[in-house]
Amino acid sequence: MEKLPLRITVNGQPYELCVKPKTLLVEVIRDHLGLTGTKRGCNSGACGACTVLVNGVSVKSCSVLALQVDGAEILTVEGLAQGEKLHPLQKAFLDEGAYQCGFCTPGMLMSAKALLDENPKPTREEIREGIHGNLCRCTGYNSIVRAIAAVAEGKYEEGE
């Protein structure tokens, strides 16, 4: 099948690619661009390990055709830290130990970021709902909830 052009910006970097129509966004991110932070955990769009932000909104990149996001801005886990400066969520995850095997962590961070971008002061219940789409088999979720709550409470504000 003929390849079609795809222009996307990923973590602030513009790319021009040529992809087969059936190419999934996660395949562009992982296989074409080599950004393997984003993971795949299932074939049914159920686990959320592939979560990235498209124009600020969280999606499962395994369930999005790459060509559908032509012209969009994608943010993956690799785009969270600014040089050596970690994103507050990353700092919180480190402090709380909000990961164990770490495979779900990139997707979890992206969902957490999307949550806080939209709702900077979520309740505990809202935090749980915010990461409902991301499966984790290791942590039992509670450390992740605590980490997100800590960021929401302003523990990682600049200058502190």
Added chain:
Amino acid sequence: MKYVVIDTPLHNIDGPAKVTGAAQYTFDITLPNMLYGKILRSPHPHAKILNIETSKAERLIGVKAVVTGKDTLGVKQGIWRRYKELCDEEILAREKVRYIGEPVAAVAAVDEDVAEEALSLIEVEYEPLPAVFDPMEAIKEGAPQIHEGVERNINVTRHIEWGDVDEGFKQADYIREDWFKVSGQAHVCMETHCAVASFGHDGKLTVWTSTQSPYYIQVLLAWTLGLKESDVRVISRYVGGGFGSKFELDSAQFCAALLSMKLRRPVKIVLTREEEFTATKRRTPMYYYVKTGVKKDGTFVAKECRVFTDGGAYTSMGATALYLTGFFQSFPYKWPSYRYDGYRVYTNTMPSSAMRGFGAPQATFVSEVQIDMIAEDLGIDPIEIRRKNGMTPNYEVPGQATIRSCGLHQCLDKIEEWIKSRGKLPPNRGIGIAAYGFMSGGIFNWFDTPYAFSAAMVKINIDGKVDLYVGAQDMGQGANTTLSMICAEELGVRLEDIRLHTADTAVAPVDLGAWGSRETLMAGNAVKMAAAEAKRQLLEFAAAKLGPNIVYDLDIKDRWVHLVARPERGLSYYEVVRDAIRGRDGQPIIGRGHYTPHRKGMISPAYSFGVQAVEAEVDPETGKITLLNVVTAHDCGQVINPLGVRGQLEGAIAMAAGYGFTEDLPMDNGKILNPNLVDYKILRATDMPETEVIEIPTYEPEGPFGAKEAGEGLTNPTAAALANAVYNAVGVRIKELPVTAEKVLRALKEKKEGKKKEG
């Protein structure tokens, strides 16, 4: 004891790599010139393989090789190497397939799509055989024989006994007999099984894989492929979950290696989520019969149990699960007499093996539910009956084990306190409890390793940085951090001074791997010994400088080498290191350590304990169960890695609660009906209640700094506590896992009808 490093909330050392997406899992690895592999699997639960025609597949453009059992040495492998009759699995079947999903061929091609297409071009001629799916059917006379020479499909039997059970029952005032059925469970690691194998022209094989035991995989690959162990290198730096599913040789590893050997090119195989559900291994389902005799004041007198486990098609680690379930059925109580007979039965289903708890969650469900029933029958408080019979420090399980540290009673006290604090509960709500004990690594060497069970090496460099070499595997449970902390504490430096080298059989010393909750105690002891040895060499040099009197001790704490009695008199660690290295002909300081349990009973050198309370609400019209609170008091000896322990506890609750009421693997004629993450239901963030952890510190003499396990035992109690909570909420007792809403509602209806009949 106040510690500088251990028992402080330090960051997991793999944290930065994991939260930035930099951690490279096997799933992420690509190598130059790499091919992609796919595996063809049997659609039949039991069949002879008459012929496999691979030519069409081989001719497909992009396909580089196709292999079948004929391309292997036909080695029947298994983990129980000491018992050859239990090594029964070829991985790539040659003559017969014994479960739906068993590999029969594998393909290497330029991409996954081509490999997938090639599978559809392989023609396998099967002669289906009669199959059997239930262990109680499989042991009947005339049932299809799954393995040659194995009568009535009885794969393994186990017997554990002490005291005189029959006499005990005569002495008992009250006897209960119950049947229970406990289910299997899928591990659902977020990273599926995968391997990248690269066999070079130098005759050496390197395999990157997601595993809990690089050493086991190294040995098993060498064995099955006819290579020298030392020519096989296994690398597993980041592993996306294990839970017991990843310390045996799996189809991804074996087929990738086989294909790579043929092609002299790297081959990557990643199992799909569906293959993960249908063609790996699962928790062992069991039929459980228990007969228990007690005195009327609740004192335990005798227990007898008989268990039939559904072993699936191969032995795998199922023999261990059979043994452990029988042993932990007695935990954590003092039984004057006990008798267990276990039968592992082959069936034509996915093999049953190890999963977190390893037979103990099954045992705990049965034991703790029955104890609640007995307590109710006799009118005794459920905490009281457990208190009356609970193990205490230095208790000896006759002929089996010596319990050294044991904080069980403190755990009971704390849980009793919590329950009281909840006051009177509203209708349809109940609190259930369960007590457990678990092993910290096993003493058995059925793998037949000549090596120490765990080993470590510490190397101190001129800049004071410490290289720590351990074979112990971190699969997410935090072993890397825990062991580095032990090293830092013992050596007297900080966690950031430790640079860890692990997960590479070419670099790290042998360790049996992360299973049976052995890493903290066993690898921890090895690390402590290595660090102590290195420290001793430093202190020799410091002694010369500090000139302590013979009675004065030297130690290192927080990079300060000092006299213990006069800590203000000391030297910088860095200075001592420089002196020591110079003083030894410029050689870095090296300390070696190892650990193998000796004379520590039949099971484990040490045991963790705990009591868990689950508060749940049941909707009496639908049977739906909602978890409200889970409180756990547990004793893992000395906590080393507090963030790690808390995480392990919360994760264990989610997994064990799933086992209790949402997870199941229904099958139809050997075919798993829900092999995906939509139909197989694990808890999500909104299902998980708040959890409270109460640490009961004890000191375990056998463990490093007094530490014991804290990752697996915590999976034991939740299903039982949940079932007991449901009973206390709405008065129905479900003795079959999972405790589903449908079962609860049916039981409620039967109870209502029963009342109507009586009334």
Added chain:
Amino acid sequence: MKDFQYHKATTVQEALHFLSQYGAEGKIIAGGQSLLILMRQGLVAPEHVIDIKGVKELDYIRFDEKEGLFIGATTTHRSIEKSLLLREKYEVLVQMERKLATIQTRNWGTIGGNLCHADPAGDPAPVLIALGADLKLGKERGERKVSLEEFSVDYYETVLEEDEMLLEIQVPVPPARTATVYEKFTIIDSDMAIVSVAASITAGDDGGCKGARIVLGGAAPVPMRARKAEEMLVGEKLKDELLEEVGRAAAEESEPISDIHASEEYKRELIRVLTKRMVRRAWEKAIQR
């Protein structure tokens, strides 16, 4: 996944034109949250895929005091969930969306895609049918209107013709003193419904039931109206015994089948209980209006 020819539409006209050309061997993709899973599992392998995700013309939520609610087919679930307008005028839609699948699915998936996928256990259809929704379907040659109740004909099958697509969902203004509620039964939170019930009750001035719509999800090959149960309600006053009877009637007329998640018997029981509860909830809300 088998590859295909990709056609991106940016207007409705373009989409309809592509459909007329490729509809026979083609499929429309909007959010693809249902379609891509089917394609990746090899259950569906279209030669052509017409991408309408970018058809902004169909992304809208409009309300008119007389005409009612109009939702464009490519409106995402998340837009519906977050719509202040809907929270005020059709709160049940917001509540339903909050428990639909996951946030990621709702961010990208569309209401139109969901309805055209026609999963009888899907959440939107029972609610929209209870609200009396109609659908506007279009092909290059023209448009037609179909009631949502008649849109699904079997599991995953609708009346859509090969060259036809869903354009708009139209929901009438509810009669005065009407309340619509929805609940699904799941084992874990926000999961696919095992069964679900949407109930819409219109209360008379005396508090009696003037009108009732009860729609069952996961109880038949398509979302079904529990008509016998509805008939029992009209003209009656709110009473416990009546609700018990209505629940039983709904359970009896439903056609659930056993699967790995629940037996037929259990599903009927759940329908009975949920119907009872939803009718009560809707009725009590309606009386307060």
